Amino acid sequence: MAAAHRPTPELPEHLRALYDRFPFDRSVADDPISGVRQFRSDPKAAEVAGIFAATLAIGNTTSIRGAFAELVRRADGDLVTNLVDAAPRERRRRLEGFRHRWIRADQMAYLACRLHEQYATGGTLETAFAAGLRVGGFAAGLDALATVLRGPDPADAPPGYRVLFPSPLDGPESACKRMTLFVRWMVRTEPPDLGIWTTVPASELRIPLDQHTYWIAYHLGLTSRRTRSWRTVEEVTAALQLVDALDPVKYDFVLCHTGISGDCPKHRDLAVCGPCVVRPDCRLWRGRRAA
Ligand code: SF4
Structure with missing residues (x-):
């Protein structure tokens, strides 16, 4: 050998x-992070922009940047107000016809709904990840994040939605690239990353x-x-x-x-x-x- x-x-x-x-x-x-960086002055807007961009990070960088820019355009530049906190009907109206590769409008609307519910509890994606991290390390942090994003009831999610948010605890097959990329963007303070999350050390990435x-x-x-x-x-x-x-x-x-x-x-x-x-x-x- x-x-x-x-x-x-x-x-x-x-x-x-x-x-x-x-x-x-x-x-x-x-890089898709160039689109996310425009939101870095507001932690919530940056977290929301980051998870949408990371979820769309399939394919080449040009098409990912284009898909994210289209999402921002449909939200009139405010993803939090006009997608996450919007009424379901308004979300559907703004996202109608959106598509990137196999990712569809109904999946993006459901992600916006999941984010709305997480923020409504007083939590953030950082608090979800950090809680898992404290219990079982990085893989458990990703699992906690995936749990929030997938939502409580598989029957409620659009077809193909839950596989957008894999967890290392599901099994070792997936590298969970888009999830680990999102966490890198949020944690590292050195550009091009945003350093929005303050409770997760870079050494854990x-x-x-x-x-x-x-x-x-x-x-x-x-x-x-x-x-x-x-x-x-x-x-x-x-x-x-x-x-x-x-x-x-x-x-x-x-x-x-x-x-x-x-x-x-x-x-x-x-x-x-x-x-x-x-x-x-x-x-x-x-x-x-x-x-
Ligand atoms: S990593 Fe290897 S293949 Fe790539 S440029 Fe360097 S030497 Fe060449």
Whole structure:
């Protein structure tokens, strides 16, 4: 059996160099978080915008940004007043015909209803997540968040709604990428994240493992798993905790957008890979020299 690929001992320095040189302005403008950041001055509006945008985070970044912008347009720029706190009939009117991939208007209306009910109890999505976190760690926090968003009665939810909010406690198959992404946006204080939630430490975060982040994590030796499961999330996060225990997902945005932007061709290309700062750690260059 071939030995597992491991990054070099210099990986932390290489990741720091990647981060320091990264063109954040270019990639933030391309990322769905750019739409959420316009609400960051109001914690409730930011939380609401974040969960809608994260729920829509299926497909490429252009289509996700477009779907979220369409949602904001339909709410006249105020998702809290005109969707979350609106009467059911008004929600339906504003959302009629909305669609992004397989996500439909009735599912968005039901999400708005779930949010309204959570805020009506005096709670927030932060209080729901933090309560779960205190009891059983990050996975339990996500489970508590999923429970609030799914609602109390499966029979009430529109078809296909509940699967939009997976929990790691359902089983290890899902990486729960959109849920972990939402929590990262809310918790980390360093841009591009919003730092809205103050009761959840960044050290507790888990990596939002999309296809780009997984590809590079695997090729840097942060995991040897061949599927994007919750176990892979935990393994990649554990490897990144060795790099930065207080902020293990610090490099998530950079690793993800290295793939999205095409900065990494995902194959050996001397012209691109030659100056790549993580090339010494990259599985594709194991035992090879760029010269
Ligand atoms: S060396 Fe090339 S393939 Fe490997 S991570 Fe860097 S750019 Fe991507």
